[in-house]
Amino acid sequence: MGVETLLELQRIMIQMRRFIHSAAPGRPSARQMLRAATAALHDEVDARFSGPFETDENAYAAFLVALARAVRPLEAALDEGGMERFLPDWPERRRSRALERDLEVLGVPLPAAIPVGVTRDEARLYGRLYVLEGSRLGGRLLMKRALANADPKVRAATNYLGHGVGADFWRGFLERLEGSAAVAASPERTMLGAREAFGLFREESAHA
DSSP, X not given: OOHHHHHHHHXXXXXXXXXXXXXXXXXXXXXXXXXXXXXXXXXXHHHHHOOOTTTXXXXXXXXXXXXXXXXXXXXXXXXHHTHHHHOTTHHHHOOHHHHXXXXXXXXXXXXXXXXXXXXXXXXXXXXXXXXXXXXXXXXXXXXXXXXXXXXXXXXXXXXXXXXXXXXXXXXXXXXXXXXXXXXXXXXXXXXXXXXXXXXXXXXXXXXX
């Protein structure tokens, strides 16, 4: 384990103690702890990745390019780390191909991927996937903006944002998250995974 990872774990442990101390009586859920640990990162990434997609094709294309740089390698790392062992429908949740189709529709080449380290740690994998699955919720609003664009190419390039509509992926993920013995035993590693995933989107949005 690298020095940076150890330092991040120490910061997370401090956050956990503060959260548990201030939380209501009873054991907080994994979702509650993850939400508290990543709230600032979530707000920052949301703000950076939002845009006037209903009027600006270039802004929407840049948004998809930034997503592709982070989502595709992150999903590949989850594949290699064995996410399917813990979440059997993981292959159905993958959205890399949907992103690729959207970029094809817009005539935009695939960007270079951000390097993502592979982990086989179940708790850390769940933390990383928490970020990807949670992004579906905000994606619905962004899809409405894209569908309001006058350009038919933009409206057609919503495979990523529309992926999983009608499927209850979020509830299914939360059930697995809360039922994971590894997550319950190592909440700090789960939060580390989530912060790692958010870090990829922060890195990319800073250069978008």
